[in-house]
Amino acid sequence: MRRFAWxxxxxxxxxxxxxxxxxxxxxxxxxxxxxxxxxxxxxxxxLENYVKIFTDPTWYGGYVNSxxxxxxxxxxxxxxxxxxxxAFSRYRFLGDKHLFFWLLTNRMAPPAVFALPFxxxxxxxxxxxxxxxxxxxxxxxxxxxxxxxxxxxMSGVPKELDETAFVDGYPFWRFFLRIFVPTIAAGIGVTAFxxxxxxxxxxxxxxxxxxxxxxxxxxxxxRTASTxxxxxxxxxxxxxxTIVPGAFxxxxxxxxxxxxxxxxxx
Amino acid sequence: MLTIAVxxxxxxxxxxxxxxxxxxxxxxxxxxxxxSIDLVKVALGQFDLGPAAAMSLVYFLIVLLLSWIFYTxxxxxxxxx
Numbered sequence: 001m002r003r004f005a006w007x008x009x010x011x012x013x014x015x016x017x018x019x020x021x022x023x024x025x026x027x028x029x030x031x032x033x034x035x036x037x038x039x040x041x042x043x044x045x046x047l048e049n050y051v052k053i054f055t056d057p058t059w060y061g062g063y064v065n066s067x068x069x070x071x072x073x074x075x076x077x078x079x080x081x082x083x084x085x086x087a088f089s090r091y092r093f094l095g096d097k098h099l100f101f102w103l104l105t106n107r108m109a110p111p112a113v114f115a116l117p118f119x120x121x122x123x124x125x126x127x128x129x130x131x132x133x134x135x136x137x138x139x140x141x142x143x144x145x146x147x148x149x150x151x152x153x154m155s156g157v158p159k160e161l162d163e164t165a166f167v168d169g170y171p172f173w174r175f176f177l178r179i180f181v182p183t184i185a186a187g188i189g190v191t192a193f194x195x196x197x198x199x200x201x202x203x204x205x206x207x208x209x210x211x212x213x214x215x216x217x218x219x220x221x222x223r224t225a226s227t228x229x230x231x232x233x234x235x236x237x238x239x240x241x242t243i244v245p246g247a248f249x250x251x252x253x254x255x256x257x258x259x260x261x262x263x264x265x266x
Numbered sequence: 267m268l269t270i271a272v273x274x275x276x277x278x279x280x281x282x283x284x285x286x287x288x289x290x291x292x293x294x295x296x297x298x299x300x301x302s303i304d305l306v307k308v309a310l311g312q313f314d315l316g317p318a319a320a321m322s323l324v325y326f327l328i329v330l331l332l333s334w335i336f337y338t339x340x341x342x343x344x345x346x347x
Binding site: 108201208 | 281287301302303305306309310318319323325330333
């Protein structure tokens, strides 16, 4: 029995990787081969799908737009969540537990609920169809998440560190930026990763709050699927490319990610 | 810990939008038109803003209520958290 124990994770990994393999596989085929026959690997190896994406501005523009608002949102979420998480982790104040749980309820709110008010509000103040609109909207679920993860990491740092620094005469902001932030650098990395990921895969708000100029890649992909027939190869290539930024970011935090899952209750 | 994980999954699957809209667009017929898809259709497809706002609130309250019930039931026997 024990000899076959390795098969359980192996099967699971295969189960998870097969769709990704299939996506890559499809992205190197042309449409005829995808629709015509069932092939485990591309018979006619073609790069034209990728060439199309990298030469057509409506395609690569989608990636640029997505990256713009995702990076903005990640920076904003981490910067706002750092002091908030510090307060929740170090101080006891009236209703702190309730406020902390209330943050979680922000994550309960379905994005569909907020699509309408955001849409009207941003149209009124001319933020509609800019990356700022999406970046701000995504703060709705990313800031609570960031606070929860960072609070977990901060509570892992003993309070004596703060007290020693204050006894040594550090002003608060100097201590916070010079000592505390480097101490929880791994936590910040993990938080940034999760913010990046959730903002990157979110479709509803990103699609609703943009029209032409700031159209994200996910919205570009849904459009192509519905209008100009089924360019499955192109779609698969675009899908494979959307995996790249996440994989790139996860590389930097790969050693801390499990801790982030545990602490952030993601 | 487990409670929170299950609760988050529960909430996330309640507000699912991306997968059905990309795969089926709410069809065939109305078979996969979930609350979130219906809401976006009413709000931004037909621009019935008043009804859509009311729907948003009801939708939010449904999720909140279910999550609250879920949370109280699951944490009843563990005094921590």
